[in-house]
Amino acid sequence: MLIKCHHPARELTIKGPRQVRAVLGDLKLLPETVLVIRNDTLVTEDELVADDDTIEIRPVISGGAHSLPPVASHAM
Amino acid sequence: MRCKRCHAAPVAIKLPRHHTALCAACFDRYVVDQVERAIKHYRMFRRDEPVLVAVSGGKDSLGLWDLLQRMGYQTTGVHVQQGIGGYSGASEAKTRAFAEAKGLPLIVYDLNKEYGGGVTAIAETSRRSACSACGTVKRYAFNKIGRELGFPVVATGHNLDDEAARLLGNLLRWQVDYLAKQSPALPASHAKLIRKVKPLFRLTEQEVAAYAVLRKIDYVIDECPMSHDANSLQYKAALNQLEHQSPGTKQFFYLEFLRRQPIVGAESTAEAVVLNECARCGEPTTGELCGHCRLIAPLAQTHQTESGGRNNGRADPSIVSNIPMSVDWTA
Ligand code: SF4
Ligand SMILES: [Zn+2]
Ligand SMILES: [Zn+2]
Numbered sequence: 464m465l466i467k468c469h470h471p472a473r474e475l476t477i478k479g480p481r482q483v484r485a486v487l488g489d490l491k492l493l494p495e496t497v498l499v500i501r502n503d504t505l506v507t508e509d510e511l512v513a514d515d516d517t518i519e520i521r522p523v524i525s526g527g528a529h530s531l532p533p534v535a536s537h538a539m
Numbered sequence: 540m541r542c543k544r545c546h547a548a549p550v551a552i553k554l555p556r557h558h559t560a561l562c563a564a565c566f567d568r569y570v571v572d573q574v575e576r577a578i579k580h581y582r583m584f585r586r587d588e589p590v591l592v593a594v595s596g597g598k599d600s601l602g603l604w605d606l607l608q609r610m611g612y613q614t615t616g617v618h619v620q621q622g623i624g625g626y627s628g629a630s631e632a633k634t635r636a637f638a639e640a641k642g643l644p645l646i647v648y649d650l651n652k653e654y655g656g657g658v659t660a661i662a663e664t665s666r667r668s669a670c671s672a673c674g675t676v677k678r679y680a681f682n683k684i685g686r687e688l689g690f691p692v693v694a695t696g697h698n699l700d701d702e703a704a705r706l707l708g709n710l711l712r713w714q715v716d717y718l719a720k721q722s723p724a725l726p727a728s729h730a731k732l733i734r735k736v737k738p739l740f741r742l743t744e745q746e747v748a749a750y751a752v753l754r755k756i757d758y759v760i761d762e763c764p765m766s767h768d769a770n771s772l773q774y775k776a777a778l779n780q781l782e783h784q785s786p787g788t789k790q791f792f793y794l795e796f797l798r799r800q801p802i803v804g805a806e807s808t809a810e811a812v813v814l815n816e817c818a819r820c821g822e823p824t825t826g827e828l829c830g831h832c833r834l835i836a837p838l839a840q841t842h843q844t845e846s847g848g849r850n851n852g853r854a855d856p857s858i859v860s861n862i863p864m865s866v867d868w869t870a
Contacts, residue, residue, distance in 0.1 A: 495779040498748055505551045523748035526772035
């Protein structure tokens with residue numbers, strides 16, 4: 464299967480069929496931190512990815528202080 | 540596997556924290572319910588009030604904007620063009636494309652035009668981190684633009700992961716003042732401050748991203764190049780590790796904090812703080828000069844000197860107080 468990853472953008476190949484849970488395990492990714500997308504639909508951890516499938520593993524966790532503004536007061 | 544709600548369609552997403560798994564249609568209903576519940580519980584805004592939505596072009600803010608307009612709220616987007624290279628260009632382009640496609644009004648506030656420099660220049664001249672400069676300028680812009688254009692409230696796309704990570708950070712450093720102010724809805728505690736609300740606080744970051752994907756929202760997936768702020772990512776990673784082992788940990792941690800805030804005496808004490816008006820710009824502040832004016836004074840000074848300023852290199856207060864608002868209405 465072909466796997467499209469982000470941060471940095473790259474492509475990997477893993478032998479299928481393989482369960483999504485196992486693929487995430489191979490890549491040491493927590494299922495809470497990504498979405499797995501195949502043909503514009505979401506794929507759950509229990510599903511199998513076939514050898515000729517292409518999937519995207521999209522991270523969902525943003526960093527940066529924009530997610531944690533240091534607000535002591537909302538006045539400046 | 541079939542959806543646990545309608546028992547018909549295939550599962551699109553598992554929600555272990557709710558012991559359920561939903562199809563795309565039932566998940567959509569779940570997301571709308573959670574947001575409506577957040578808005579109602581905190582009386583964030585009504586359907587007859589104009590809401591300013593802070594939109595960065597990422598999944599959270601575009602997802603929020605999409606939700607609010609679908610739910611029948613009157614929304615206008617405000618996007619701050621930060622001037623951080625290709626990332627900011629893509630962010631503005633995706634935000635504009637979304638607004639145009641939905642026929643929604645958008646205000647673009649360009650830091651280069653307003654201050655003669657973007658986040659990087661403001662950070663360098665003020666010797667602050669990019670994120671601290673960026674956060675200060677954005678909060679200032681949202682409040683000022685909102686108030687001047689008659690919006691009683693500004694909504695941001697902060698999700699459960701953002702809020703739980705922030706709570707963890709505040710607790711690890713015992714930032715008691717910050718704990719008191721951490722709320723999904725900050726009241727307008729001064730005539731010049733508008734309400735600040737976070738309607739997505741009940742949804743995890745993954746749920747918001749799933750919503751954006753299912754709605755086919757074209758958002759910026761790339762991260763801001765300044766976002767290597769290790770702390771927030773570490774806190775989120777730690778919380779997700781705990782969540783993985785024990786689903787529901789994140790929501791319990793944050794929602795229970797909100798429930799117990801009055802009991803632990805960490806409830807907002809905004810009323811107790813006396814606010815003055817900034818000597819330069821007139822915006823509310825606890826000091827004499829507001830944080831925003833202290834931040835951008837060095838950049839204003841540079842411009843003054845470079846352009847043969849007659850002020851002996853001292854910042855001219857008028858530069859700061861007369862920030863022109865180049866409001867650009869799209870659609
Ligand atoms: S990561 Fe920092 S500089 Fe980038 S948008 Fe977020 S707060 Fe601004
Ligand atoms: Zn269903
Ligand atoms: Zn000021």
